[in-house]
Amino acid sequence: MLGFLFQRVLQAAAVIVVMSVVVFIGVYAIGNPIDVMIDPAADQKLRAALIARYGLDQPLVVQYFYFAKNVLSGDLGESMVYRLPVMQLILSRFPATLELALSAMVIATVVGIPLGIWAGYRPDAMSSKVIMGLSVLGFSVPTFWVGLLLILAFAVEIGILPSGGRGTVGTLFGIPTSLATWDGIQHLILPALNLSLFKMGLLIRLTRAGMQEAMSADYVRFARAQGLGDGEVIFRHVLKNIAIPIVTVFGLEFGSTLAFAVVTETIFNWPGMGKLIIDSIITLDRPVMVAYLILVVFLFVVINLVVDLAYGQLDPRIRTRGAS
Amino acid sequence: MSALVVENLQTEFVTRAGTLRAVDGVSFSVEKGRILGLVGESGSGKSVTGYSILGLIEPPGRIAGGRVLLDGVDLIALKPGELRRMRGARVAMVFQDPMMTLNPVLTVGSQMAMAVRAHDKVSQRAALARARDALAVVGIPSPAERLEAYPHQLSGGMRQRVAIATALLHRPAVIIADEPTTALDVSIQGQILAEVRRLADETGTAFVWITHDLAVISSLADDLCVMYAGRVVERGPAAAVIAEPAHPYTAGLLASVPSLHEPGTPLPQIPGSAPSLGRLPAGCRFRDRCTRADAACTADPPAVAAGFDREVLCHHPLVRA
Ligand SMILES: Nc1ncnc2c1ncn2[C@@H]1O[C@H](COP(=O)(O)OP(=O)(O)OP(=O)(O)O)[C@@H](O)[C@H]1O
Ligand code: SF4
Numbered sequence: 344m345l346g347f348l349f350q351r352v353l354q355a356a357a358v359i360v361v362m363s364v365v366v367f368i369g370v371y372a373i374g375n376p377i378d379v380m381i382d383p384a385a386d387q388k389l390r391a392a393l394i395a396r397y398g399l400d401q402p403l404v405v406q407y408f409y410f411a412k413n414v415l416s417g418d419l420g421e422s423m424v425y426r427l428p429v430m431q432l433i434l435s436r437f438p439a440t441l442e443l444a445l446s447a448m449v450i451a452t453v454v455g456i457p458l459g460i461w462a463g464y465r466p467d468a469m470s471s472k473v474i475m476g477l478s479v480l481g482f483s484v485p486t487f488w489v490g491l492l493l494i495l496a497f498a499v500e501i502g503i504l505p506s507g508g509r510g511t512v513g514t515l516f517g518i519p520t521s522l523a524t525w526d527g528i529q530h531l532i533l534p535a536l537n538l539s540l541f542k543m544g545l546l547i548r549l550t551r552a553g554m555q556e557a558m559s560a561d562y563v564r565f566a567r568a569q570g571l572g573d574g575e576v577i578f579r580h581v582l583k584n585i586a587i588p589i590v591t592v593f594g595l596e597f598g599s600t601l602a603f604a605v606v607t608e609t610i611f612n613w614p615g616m617g618k619l620i621i622d623s624i625i626t627l628d629r630p631v632m633v634a635y636l637i638l639v640v641f642l643f644v645v646i647n648l649v650v651d652l653a654y655g656q657l658d659p660r661i662r663t664r665g666a667s
Numbered sequence: 668m669s670a671l672v673v674e675n676l677q678t679e680f681v682t683r684a685g686t687l688r689a690v691d692g693v694s695f696s697v698e699k700g701r702i703l704g705l706v707g708e709s710g711s712g713k714s715v716t717g718y719s720i721l722g723l724i725e726p727p728g729r730i731a732g733g734r735v736l737l738d739g740v741d742l743i744a745l746k747p748g749e750l751r752r753m754r755g756a757r758v759a760m761v762f763q764d765p766m767m768t769l770n771p772v773l774t775v776g777s778q779m780a781m782a783v784r785a786h787d788k789v790s791q792r793a794a795l796a797r798a799r800d801a802l803a804v805v806g807i808p809s810p811a812e813r814l815e816a817y818p819h820q821l822s823g824g825m826r827q828r829v830a831i832a833t834a835l836l837h838r839p840a841v842i843i844a845d846e847p848t849t850a851l852d853v854s855i856q857g858q859i860l861a862e863v864r865r866l867a868d869e870t871g872t873a874f875v876w877i878t879h880d881l882a883v884i885s886s887l888a889d890d891l892c893v894m895y896a897g898r899v900v901e902r903g904p905a906a907a908v909i910a911e912p913a914h915p916y917t918a919g920l921l922a923s924v925p926s927l928h929e930p931g932t933p934l935p936q937i938p939g940s941a942p943s944l945g946r947l948p949a950g951c952r953f954r955d956r957c958t959r960a961d962a963a964c965t966a967d968p969p970a971v972a973a974g975f976d977r978e979v980l981c982h983h984p985l986v987r988a
């Protein structure tokens with residue numbers, strides 16, 4: 344088990360290094376940030392001073408090594424637009440995105456998995472057909488459109504929920520979150536729901552497919568032959584067997600929600616990382632873009648690591664393979 | 668009194684090609700402590716008969732008629748909840764493929780304990796103790812350690828013993844074993860058969876042993892039931908049926924078993940192949956392949972044609988009273 348973990352951590356580190364180079368070079372090739380930052384009429388001296396200040400006169404390799412050294416010491420540079428440390432900037436936005444992504448994942452899981460179980464358990468029932476139809480809508484209708492519909496319906500027409508922005512932030516177990524206040528929760532409901540629909544559709548279909556396959560497996564028939572009821576068969580025999588694809592997709596979706604909640608954050612004016620990255624792309628705020636992309640890579644790598652470890656917990660056959 | 672009586676059992680599947688009757692009027696009975704061999708070619712309806720007895724037929728399949736009497740109680744007439752309480756407790760089943768019948772992600776102990784607690788409200792600890800004892804009964808060495816094992820850590824023979832031990836947990840009156848040793852090598856198969864014989868004799872459990880291997884069943888079973896295209900074509904004491912088959916199909920099956928055959932002479936095979944359920948010939952279903960067939964065989968053969976120890980579905984049985 345420890346060997347398995349060590350091997351995975353090494354792999355993860357290698358991925359992060361490679362990605363940091365790719366990201367750094369990719370971003371470097373885009374435009375000249377100095378032109379965006381200063382008045383075109385400014386004199387050459389000011390220009391040269393700024394270029395030197397951000398190290399833009401150095402060769403690419405040198406810039407990367409400075410960058411890597413700073414990253415390792417926790418210093419991701421300074422935003423060219425906000426003139427603030429990038430780390431501080433991203434961390435100030437991260438909680439809002441994390442809370443939105445987590446809420447969306449919880450909604451998708453709590454609704455999607457039970458519906459998928461039902462649809463796989465009774466595939467011919469009318470209710471299952473309705474569920475499957477809705478799940479197709481869930482991941483084929485564009486997010487921005489559903490978002491606008493939600494705002495129209497709940498904020499404009501019925502008027503029971505706010506149309507955007509983050510509500511009052513309180514503290515829960517010492518963590519600042521909008522889940523701590525009723526106003527915060529009201530602000531969170533629509534964007535979280537909007538963000539969850541795609542994942543919900545995916546989880547429903549995945550769970551149903553797994554259920555249908557598992558229910559005709561020999562071990563299920565054998566469990567029934569022992570007199571186990573359907574509930575026990577599903578919750579104690581089947582779920583653990585179909586959990587691996589569900590956990591995989593859950594992990595990937597969680598990662599991409601954290602990284603790319605842009606559309607929803609924009610529609611609902613949610614002050615998260617998605618808005619920050621869009622702004623930094625528009626203004627060519629390179630340190631923010633680089634740091635953000637590396638953070639995304641890091642998040643994906645960590646989530647994948649957790650998912651891999653979960654596999655071992657779920658399937659003893661993987662566990663022994665990893666240990667040997 | 669018979670532990671299990673199956674009367675005129677009919678099971679059908681609704682498919683696009685129409686309704687297929689996979690089991691068409693099957694009847695037999697098994698006494699306490701006896702072993703009934705249910706034999707026949709692939710597709711003859713042996714497994715469907717077994718599943719029907721336990722009420723494990725899933726849509727689009729259904730039991731269209733007949734009775735399954737367990738100690739006089741008709742299982743087919745029971746409500747789903749009542750039937751569930753009988754399964755595993757009074758009648759149990761073991762399947763063909765030991766690689767697939769155990770849940771790969773649960774330990775042997777937790778699966779068996781679940782089976783114990785499906786019927787008896789005992790603690791997990793007590794359930795595990797019973798599971799351990801059942802493993803010992805089927806000859807598994809160091810059973811307490813095996814409880815911790817996952818199925819993939821056990822050999823095929825061990826897994827099948829675990830399945831049989833699971834079936835034994837509640838000392839059911841009847842165990843249906845669907846080709847449980849087909850996937851195993853010959854020596855392991857021999858050990859398990861000996862174990863089953865001992866269990867039947869010592870505990871009084873009645874077995875229905877499904878197989879297409881006549882060589883195996885001839886040494887194990889007390890009685891034989893030969894199925895063809897969803898019907899029982901011959902039924903009687905195993906030794907008598909093997910020594911003197913009355914149905915031409917039974918005779919053909921026996922002649923094609925290598926170990927029961929005179930060495931040095933060519934092994935005869937039954938010509939043709941089993942008819943598909945959608946295209947059964949009228950009258951005797953075996954008549955396309957039978958050397959004794961004549962005009963009379965286009966009519967359904969009588970249910971009892973030989974008036975001795977046998978029941979034969981044939982107009983022209985090879986032996987008569
Ligand atoms: N779910 C099903 N739907 C449609 N037909 C089925 C179904 N299950 C079984 N059958 C049909 O029932 C017939 C009997 O099948 P069964 O599995 O009982 O045969 P068997 O005697 O056990 O054969 P084998 O030795 O191969 O296990 C076959 O023709 C099969 O195609
Ligand atoms: S009834 Fe006729 S065709 Fe059928 S087995 Fe007997 S002799 Fe052969």
Ligand SMILES: [Mg+2]
Nearest residue numbers: 713714715845
């Ligand atoms: Mg079968």
